[in-house]
Amino acid sequence: xxxxxxxxxxxxxxxxxxxxxxxxxxxxxxxxxxxxxxxxxxxxxxxxxxxxxxxxxxxxxxxxxxxxxxxxxxxxxxxxxxxxxxxxxxxxxxxxxxxxxxxxxxxxxxxxxxxxxxxxxxxxxxxxxxxxxxxxxxxxxxxxxxxxxxxxxxxxxxxxxxxxxxxxxxxxxxxxxxxxxxxxxxxxxxxxxxxxxxxxxxxxxxxxxxxxx
Numbered sequence: 001x002x003x004x005x006x007x008x009x010x011x012x013x014x015x016x017x018x019x020x021x022x023x024x025x026x027x028x029x030x031x032x033x034x035x036x037x038x039x040x041x042x043x044x045x046x047x048x049x050x051x052x053x054x055x056x057x058x059x060x061x062x063x064x065x066x067x068x069x070x071x072x073x074x075x076x077x078x079x080x081x082x083x084x085x086x087x088x089x090x091x092x093x094x095x096x097x098x099x100x101x102x103x104x105x106x107x108x109x110x111x112x113x114x115x116x117x118x119x120x121x122x123x124x125x126x127x128x129x130x131x132x133x134x135x136x137x138x139x140x141x142x143x144x145x146x147x148x149x150x151x152x153x154x155x156x157x158x159x160x161x162x163x164x165x166x167x168x169x170x171x172x173x174x175x176x177x178x179x180x181x182x183x184x185x186x187x188x189x190x191x192x193x194x195x196x197x198x199x200x201x202x203x204x205x206x207x208x209x210x211x212x213x
Contacts, residue, residue, distance in 0.1 A: 047212040048090050050083065054207045056134070057081045058097050058120065064197040066106045066116050073101045075118070080202050090213055097123045099134075107141050107193040114141035116195035120205050125213065134205040141193040 058077035076098055083091035103117035120134040 048085055048088075050085065050090070050207060050211040050213065052207055052210050054083065055204055056083060056091070056097070056120070056123075056207070057202055057204050060197065060199055060201050060203070063199045064101065064116060064118065066104045066114050066195045069101050069116070070104050071101055073104075074121075075099055075101070077120070077203075079123070091123070091125065095123055095125060102136060103138070104195075106195075109192050113143055114193050114195045115139070116197065118203070130211055130213070132211055133208040135208065137203045137205065139195045139197055141195055 057080045059080045061076045061078065064075060076096065079091055079093055079095040079097065082089045082093045097120050099118055099120040101117065102119055103115050105115045107114040115138060117136050117138040119136050120132055122129050122131045124130070
């Protein structure tokens with residue numbers, strides 16, 4: 001009988017201790033408010049955006065020319081000045097860019113201008129290739145039509161004079177034709193102009209689309 005009573009008392013004590021154990025009850029503030037800490041959400045970093053109109057200054061790694069290059073030819077360039085957004089540098093100096101030739105046309109022998117156009121297509125950042133669309137940059141030769149006409153006209157007159165002295169009217173006609181041919185040859189040799197852009201030339205392009213980094 002006494003053993004049964006003792007066992008009952010021990011059970012009650014064990015239950016009382018277990019219920020009052022700090023490990024089995026969440027901490028509570030006065031008034032019964034649960035103080036268990038909620039998990040903290042880590043904010044996701046927002047992407048940095050290169051806005052439309054951002055200027056990138058790049059330096060060509062090799063020379064481009066209307067003699068050697070055609071529309072569609074690719075080229076490489078490196079960023080000459082770092083690009084920052086809201087005071088933070090996002091594209092360091094030396095970032096690699098790629099682009100292509102949009103137009104390559106030499107001037108005519110007697111008229112027109114030589115034109116070479118280029119644009120950028122992408123840049124490399126942290127192992128990723130980032131496509132871009134940028135403004136077009138062109139280099140154009142000076143006009144030379146008047147000079148070439150003067151060369152041809154002067155040669156024709158001289159040929160006619162020589163032909164007239166040697167063979168009369170018929171000789172003058174032949175001389176004029178020969179002189180004109182010589183003048184055209186001189187114009188072709190000296191008048192046709194090409195666009196030459198040396199290596200290390202710096203171009204400034206503006207972005208036509210925004211880029212999220």
